[in-house]
Amino acid sequence: MERSERQLYADPVILSRTSTYQRIVLTQANGDVRLFLNGNLQFSSRDEYRYHEALVHPGLAAVAAPRRALVLGGGDGLAVREILKDNRVEQVTLVDLDPLVTELFTAHEALAALNDHALRSPRVTVVNADAFVWLEEHADRYDFIVVDFPDPSNYSLGKLYTTTFYRRLAAHLTAGGVVAIQSTSPLAAREAFWCIVATVRDVGLHAAPYHAAIPSFGEWGFVLASREPLQAPDRFPAALRYLTPAIARSLFEFPADMDAVPVEVNRLNNQILVQYHTDGWSRYAR
Ligand SMILES: NCCCCNCCCNCCCN
Numbered sequence: 235m236e237r238s239e240r241q242l243y244a245d246p247v248i249l250s251r252t253s254t255y256q257r258i259v260l261t262q263a264n265g266d267v268r269l270f271l272n273g274n275l276q277f278s279s280r281d282e283y284r285y286h287e288a289l290v291h292p293g294l295a296a297v298a299a300p301r302r303a304l305v306l307g308g309g310d311g312l313a314v315r316e317i318l319k320d321n322r323v324e325q326v327t328l329v330d331l332d333p334l335v336t337e338l339f340t341a342h343e344a345l346a347a348l349n350d351h352a353l354r355s356p357r358v359t360v361v362n363a364d365a366f367v368w369l370e371e372h373a374d375r376y377d378f379i380v381v382d383f384p385d386p387s388n389y390s391l392g393k394l395y396t397t398t399f400y401r402r403l404a405a406h407l408t409a410g411g412v413v414a415i416q417s418t419s420p421l422a423a424r425e426a427f428w429c430i431v432a433t434v435r436d437v438g439l440h441a442a443p444y445h446a447a448i449p450s451f452g453e454w455g456f457v458l459a460s461r462e463p464l465q466a467p468d469r470f471p472a473a474l475r476y477l478t479p480a481i482a483r484s485l486f487e488f489p490a491d492m493d494a495v496p497v498e499v500n501r502l503n504n505q506i507l508v509q510y511h512t513d514g515w516s517r518y519a520r
Pocket residue numbers: 274275276277308309310312313382383384385416450451452
């Protein structure tokens with residue numbers, strides 16, 4: 235790694251690799267491990283439990299009998315770790331583009347420890363493929379689907395937030411199934427967040443937006459998509475550090491500064507992307 239690249243990261247770099255798809259960098263300082271893909275933060279080990287509990291458990295708790303789960307993106311295995319806490323789930327399929335990421339989080343002892351060795355579980359199957367193509371080429375249905383991609387900051391990622399993608403997702407849902415989507419920041423990227431909500435609704439799914447405070451990310455947003463409106467969650471696995479049913483219910487309330495704004499729908503031929511700015515706020519752009 236060149237000195238100029240090292241200077242991009244606040245903490246010492248402990249691992250850097252270039253895969254076919256992206257630059258993968260891990261930093262560590264005072265026990266805080268951070269993953270960056272193409273320079274964009276994906277998690278901080280100090281607070282990732284908040285993000286992954288919020289991403290997984292409200293949606294999973296809303297499924298009556300979740301036997302089969304699918305995770306798209308999330309090659310770090312942290313969302314899979316959360317799903318495995320629910321004993322009702324028998325099988326999890328993880329589809330992540332980059333074999334180098336899933337290998338690192340399976341075989342590198344310190345990294346696999348972060349996901350409780352979830353990717354080595356006999357309940358988990360890891361597939362390395364482009365989720366956009368994989369959904370079109372496979373027919374299986376799932377009770378619970380997690381969408382954990384990086385934010386839609388370029389054309390290749392933007393296609394994973396379009397009506398085309400959400401229609402493909404809907405075709406893989408069982409009748410009472412639920413999709414949980416990481417949806418960028420409703421505060422720092424307000425239009426991009428509500429664009430995801432509008433795009434899910436445009437394909438005929440119910441969308442339940444919610445948000446959580448993740449110190450390393452800021453205020454963060456998620457969307458539950460389903461065929462029928464969902465009941466509020468009333469039960470979670472015992473081993474959580476952040477969520478309780480009462481806290482989860484409060485996350486579905488939006489204060490005025492994050493509330494819905496008029497937005498367009500994101501289509502494959504009209505992508506709305508997030509542009510990061512150095513002031514920490516993002517813009518909504520084409
Ligand atoms: N303020 C910058 C925050 C950037 C957060 N980027 C979102 C990453 C979403 N995917 C995370 C993958 C973790 N399993």
